């Protein structure tokens with residue numbers, strides 16, 4: 307499953323409010339362009355919870 311490009315325009319990192327890096331993100335990960343935290347994508351739904359973040 308592929309993330310909808312439109313989602314990247316409206317979603318922001320819960321840690322720093324920066325937009326996500328679409329080129330660095332994949333079908334199962336969302337990567338923040340600001341703080342480089344990554345968030346899991348479960349069945350196409352990004353889990354944008356601070357305690358689910360993986361810091362690079």
Ligand SMILES: [Zn+2]
Nearest residue numbers: 319322338341
């Ligand atoms: Zn961030």
